[in-house]
Amino acid sequence: MKIALISGSPRAERNSHQVTLFIESLLTEKSIQTQILDVIDYKNGNLSAESFSQGLKEADGIIIVSPEYNGLFPGELKTMLDTVNLYSEKPAMVAGVSTGVLGGVLAAKALQQYLVKMEAYLYPKFIISPSVESLFVDQKVVEGFYKNVVTDTVNGFVSFCQKLKD
């Protein structure tokens, strides 16, 4: 099985990429192949539309990790997602990230709405990452409850992808 992780922050000093890397580490522990498709690479021309398409086509599931900017996901992420129309019947899950206490829930819900419109097979549970700066120290998760919730949610999504693949 292969899961594509879309890392959605366009900022150089971004916090949400740590969430992407944490989710990637959980998938790797389960011997699941991963590929990170990064908005910054797309923006800088280091990820072509063709490579982005190929990454999505090869994936058995997609996880989109997005920061919350003014109650939505970033415009740069929307631009990258809109480049292709490959979400139909693709299992997908979202993870919101913010420095606020609501953890990016508004960005996550907006992304869910986008994925429903694009006819993805949306996994109904989603991840939030509240006060993200306090969740990680030196790229490692230091908050036990968050770690457990994310692990359970990722495991549930992997089972969902596996059932749809079989």
Ligand SMILES: Cc1cc2nc3c(=O)[nH]c(=O)nc-3n(C[C@H](O)[C@H](O)[C@H](O)COP(=O)(O)O)c2cc1C
């Ligand atoms: C333009 C902009 C708007 C933002 N709006 C929100 C917001 O609506 N709600 C929130 O909780 N955090 C907001 N934030 C803070 C982000 O949650 C914070 O930057 C967090 O680290 C996730 O984004 P990052 O991955 O780019 O770092 C905003 C940040 C920026 C740059």
